[in-house]
């Protein structure tokens with residue numbers, strides 16, 4: 203949080219306000235009631251920045267896949283680039299990786315403009331492309347040796363193998379590995395040059411929940427080792443679990459940015475009480491009559507905004523009084539899924 | 555140039571190639587099988603004897619000599635047909651697939667030739683067109699015998715001809731013709747499909763994108779891949795040659811041209827594969843496109859069957875096919891030992907190699923749109 207003193211444009215009163223870098227906060231003058239905006243610039247030390255994208259734009263024919271977005275990634279953080287299918291995640295990450303040419307905009311990695319200095323940066327980054335599939339008939343060990351041979355730096359392959367927990371598979375052919383193991387090898391390949399920044403484009407897509415968890419642990423481990431991780435995903439749980447900072451991208455535009463807590467504070471609702479499989483049909487209107495704010499989620503699921511703590515009890519006794527039958531009830535704060543829904547009117551998994 | 559990478563790339567490519575039963579089959583076993591099978595069917599080892607109907611209207615010693623020559627070749631079991639029989643009908647009734655008819659002025663014309671070397675005479679070759687294997691092969695043998703006969707009688711010029719003339723010299727068998735064709739064909743296939751795979755599958759799988767972010771240039775990578783491709787070409791070539799020599803006793807002449815042609819061919823067809831992979835981005839479709847280009851060459855470029863027994867139009871088409879030049883260059887270099895012709899055809903091979911490979915390198919890119 204940054205504290206800022208601003209002068210009211212109407213009465214000249216000095217107002218103190220605070221906000222996060224990159225935020226725009228609405229303030230009301232306590233003296234005259236005039237409303238105004240305070241912008242908190244992303245003034246962060248350039249030493250801390252791993253990646254900076256400025257006005258990045260990519261146009262394919264009529265389609266603006268990435269629409270003049272700006273963001274930065276701090277050193278040592280897991281940065282989640284969250285968005286539904288077709289939001290422009292891969293396009294963005296591949297522009298940063300110098301695989302695609304931006305239509306407009308500037309990208310800096312470790313302070314260097316990649317359009318001129320990308321060759322110097324190659325040693326410092328490791329990438330896992332989306333839906334990556336390596337050489338079928340190389341063993342895991344051979345695969346790592348292969349990619350490692352491209353770098354001058356000599357990294358200990360054995361260390362990577364044990365770190366990625368691939369010891370038992372090192373002599374298996376890549377083509378015979380399960381999807382989860384392939385992704386783990388993919389991450390391992392991205393480490394063969396001991397990079398500072400690692401780009402992972404949807405590393406857990408298509409994996410079963412167990413394999414996904416394993417990939418998450420690997421990523422969390424890398425973060426502990428001080429690596430900067432640029433993670434692209436359309437799973438909000440993944441971003442919630444792993445990310446230090448999240449940028450939500452939708453239709454080529456950034457619609458929200460910040461740490462999970464910040465996003466929830468800013469866009470999320472208070473506690474929400476959810477009733478699953480509610481059997482009574484007219485319950486929503488009855489709830490409304492009794493001044494409960496409801497959001498119908500369909501299929502008999504109902505969500506009720508809890509405005510003050512006692513209201514929980516009120517809802518429960520109301521339900522009891524009405525003899526409503528339901529399967530479960532839970533109470534929690536908004537998650538990214540709901541924030542996304544709120545910001546775009548679409549569900550994360552369905553929006554594309 | 556990153557030697558560490560090139561070394562690793564080469565050794566792992568070889569290892570992974572050995573693990574792929576499919577590619578080993580197509581690059582080694584398949585050509586060997588074909589040589590064994592075709593060799594067994596067509597080889598002039600004397601196992602095979604064609605039933606040949608001969609109708610001779612000439613009554614000079616010259617025609618008798620020619621028939622004796624055919625007999626001595628051991629290829630033919632000759633049956634003499636009565637002069638008043640109708641040749642085609644006779645052959646049909648008596649199940650002959652091939653036959654020749656010597657005209658009445660055969661001997662006379664040859665005599666005349668020594669005074670006026672513009673005259674010539676044709677014998678007529680009868681064949682059952684539905685018999686597509688025996689017909690052309692026997693014809694090429696007769697044609698070869700005719701050449702020899704012409705040589706004996708006139709020393710150089712051809713006084714006796716047939717409708718077609720075989721390029722198969724007198725001392726060469728079908729298998730001598732077949733082996734170089736098999737080499738060219740095998741190299742073409744492994745280069746085109748290998749190149750297509752690298753430019754479509756590797757793109758789809760993200761390998762090319764990954765390489766783009768690593769310290770390797772496209773040129774290092776292509777260089778390294780070409781080394782491996784050359785390794786495949788030479789392995790195939792040597793296995794084919796060894797089987798040809800050991801099993802069918804072909805005589806070959808090793809020379810520098812041979813190596814240049816193999817290298818040129820590898821570059822030529824790798825370049826072609828790169829171009830296909832560049833414009834047809836999906837691997838399966840690209841493989842089909844590759845097949846559409848290579849498969850016809852198998853028949854039209856004189857790969858397995860002598861072109862000069864084919865219709866003129868096909869002979870013309872052949873001259874537009876790169877594989878034709880490879881086949882001819884290899885044959886002349888390794889089998890016939892005809893340096894002039896080798897240089898001529900090799901020139902085309904080198905030119906095609908430079909054109910296709912440069913275009914391939916220029917047009918392929920790793921970057922995404």
Ligand SMILES: Nc1ncnc2c1ncn2[C@@H]1O[C@H](COP(=O)(O)OP(=O)(O)OP(=O)(O)O)[C@@H](O)[C@H]1O
Pocket residue numbers: 262265267285286287288289290291292293294332436923
């Ligand atoms: N090479 C291309 N040519 C034309 N359009 C493209 C190209 N690449 C991507 N697009 C389009 O740009 C938009 C963004 O695509 P992108 O792959 O960046 O999305 P994404 O967020 O990575 O989605 P996903 O979750 O499916 O990977 C999509 O509408 C896509 O169809």
Ligand SMILES: [Mg+2]
Pocket residue numbers: 291292293332403404
């Ligand atoms: Mg993507």
